[in-house]
Amino acid sequence: MAKPLIQRGAPVASTIIISFLAYPSQWLFYYIEPGLLRKGDAYIFNLLVASALFCYYRACFTDPGSIPLDWQNSVRLNGSASDAAQLPLQQRWCRKCEMYKPPRAHHCKTCKRCIMKMDHHCVWTANCVSHVILPHFIRFLSFSVVAMIYLEGFLYSRCAILWEKRKLPSYLGPGSGQLALLFILVVSNSFILFAISMLLGRTLWSLGLNMTTIEGWEVERHEAVVRRARASGGLLNAPDGKYVRVEHQEFPWDIGIWTNICRGMGSSNPIVWIWPFARSPTMQNPSKPWPPIDPDRMFRAVRHALPSSDATLSLDVESFRARQAADLARYEDADGEYVVRRRPFHERAQVTLEAEKDIYEGESDDEEAMVTDDELEPAGAAVVHGDEEDGAGEESWRNKEGERLADFGVDEVADFYDEDDMPLAELLKRRKAEKSQ
Secondary structure, three states, X not given: XXXXXXXXXXXXXXXXXXXXXXXXXXXXXXXXXXXOOOHHHHHHHXXXXXXXXXXXXXXXXXXXXXXXXXXXXXXXXXXXXXXXXHHHHHOEEEOOOOEEEOOOOEXXXXXXXXXXXXXXXXXXXXXXXXXXXXXXXXXXXXXXXXXXXXXXXXXXXXXXXXXXXXXXXXXXOOOHHHHHHHHHHHHXXXXXXXXXXXXXXXXXXXXXXXXXXXHHHHHHHHXXXXXXXXXXXXXXXXXXXXXXXXXXXXXXXXXXXXXXXXXHHOOOOHHHHOOOOOOOOXXXXXXXXXXXXXXXXXXXXXXXXXXXXXXXXXXXXXXXXXXXXXHOOEEEOOOOOEEEOOOOHHHHHHHXXXXXXHHHOOOOOOOOOOOOHHHHHHHHOOOEEOOXXXXXXXXXXXXXXXXXXXXXXXXXXXXXXXXXXXXXXXXXXXXHHHHXX
């Protein structure tokens, strides 16, 4: 996997940070009252540090898994009859891997492949946190938090003694260099402990719901689409002039806290949950549909306007460019590929409202046809290159925390517009399956 240089150095940087907190502090305790750690405390603390490092390396260097080539056949053989019947309709197409991807899979822009049950791409482990990596990641966070809580207690107990004896002559206490090291350790450990505790809390919350951070984003996205549909009478405009009925859909994989934890950690034995040498979980059967239907993620055919019999196309450059901008709104990604994109919903809604207002006020008496959201969509669409956010399309939608798919390491364009650039044979199969339902 080709990764940025900064991510390839993340394991080394993290190891240095952990080692700095763990070992210089024990050397410092020799010079500060009440002295060195007791044997029991030293054994427990160093065992926690070693376990955290071991689990961290497993989270860094364990393969997060990829999409099995025969996963569709396994669903047909091992899944229910309803799963097999819905298989052609519910699966999404990855334009980068050129294959169908099962539910809960996402295309990682760093790993350059689809990852099963991808939670996010962690820059500190330089690896994707997936169904396979999640137990190692949780163990690493848990051991780190407990070890830093131990260290916090050791540091503050010594700071309390120094504060009590602050009026004694300076030569009876530690030197200025040792005090500086103590200050750096207290600040660094407190800050990192707070940050990792927040991350551990969020990860455990997601584990209890059997919901990845990406799926949390998708749940909020689905709720936003449902609110749009309710305001429009239950229907939303989809590509090619279609209307799609959008109904609320519950998250399908939340099957109880205990079962969720057992599935996520790969065992129902709590001892295995904290055992650093526990084996990685096996891949789950991807048979349930997710995410729910979203008109903005549906395939849009390329349409070119045809002139009427009594009209001719202008041949000047400006007219050509205007028609070109109206035909397609294209996005060029890092690989130089193009996809059709949709403008954000609020922009499309504003254009529709303005057009309807013009028609109502008689300013567009020549327009007898109804103006639809899909027809107006490309008119003001922008061309965006690389990772620029100005004029970004619907795929850059943000949740209430301001996060977008790219913040989790997901290739937004490849993952959001699931059916773009689908081969004709696959597209015909899907259309045939839709007609047979």
